[in-house]
Amino acid sequence: MKKIQVLGMSCAKCKVLATNAETAAKALGIEYELAKVTEINQIQSFGVMLTPRVGGGRYGVVRRQGLECRRDRKAHQVKPARNRRGNRNMKKDIWLVAALASVWLLAAIATDATNAPPPAAGTKPALPKLVDLGAGKCIPCRMMVPILEDLKKNYANKFRVEFIDVWKNPDAGKPYKINLIPTQIFYAANGKELFRHEGFFGKDDILAKWKELGVDLSTTK
Numbered sequence: 001m002k003k004i005q006v007l008g009m010s011c012a013k014c015k016v017l018a019t020n021a022e023t024a025a026k027a028l029g030i031e032y033e034l035a036k037v038t039e040i041n042q043i044q045s046f047g048v049m050l051t052p053r054v055g056g057g058r059y060g061v062v063r064r065q066g067l068e069c070r071r072d073r074k075a076h077q078v079k080p081a082r083n084r085r086g087n088r089n090m091k092k093d094i095w096l097v098a099a100l101a102s103v104w105l106l107a108a109i110a111t112d113a114t115n116a117p118p119p120a121a122g123t124k125p126a127l128p129k130l131v132d133l134g135a136g137k138c139i140p141c142r143m144m145v146p147i148l149e150d151l152k153k154n155y156a157n158k159f160r161v162e163f164i165d166v167w168k169n170p171d172a173g174k175p176y177k178i179n180l181i182p183t184q185i186f187y188a189a190n191g192k193e194l195f196r197h198e199g200f201f202g203k204d205d206i207l208a209k210w211k212e213l214g215v216d217l218s219t220t221k
Contacts, residue, residue, distance in 0.1 A: 001031045007043050008036075008052035017052045043139065051138060051181075126189040128159040128215050130206065134182035135167035140200040141182045147203045158217055159210060186213060 008014030134141030
């Protein structure tokens, strides 16, 4: 029996991913046990910085950019069984992980990023804007909190910073059509989307991206 592990904090996407994983396993005719990993420490032990994620068989954890094996970190380092039955089991595991990866990628397909809404018009002077979409219980989202506060305090005259908790307020996050949390979206002063990043994004990386996008950060507040 194969073990499928869904890593996440019971968010809506986590529930959808669990359902899709079960569908993929059933379609392959594989006996499976579904386990939901919701504890922060357990999720961290997988080396995962984005949720939801799913693991299948003995050979790895599905991530958005492909399969990264937990043991040897390289797919070619996984040693096959020495007998035919073992080889068949290994193939089933690999097919299961591949199927789960396909399900995850299909579920993550979003409309063109340029369709995301521009920042709401306000009375403040027009400035570039950084929108961070995350959630209070998401590990990398929590790591973003002090960074966002620092940017708000020290770069208030250069760009605005907004945080949207998509778990507490899912309707506010839907128009942005994000795949994962946290996601950071960079907007020009005129509201045009310039760039988006998925996952944890450090302060230095954020400032470097603003400079790359032509924002002068030489004089801060």
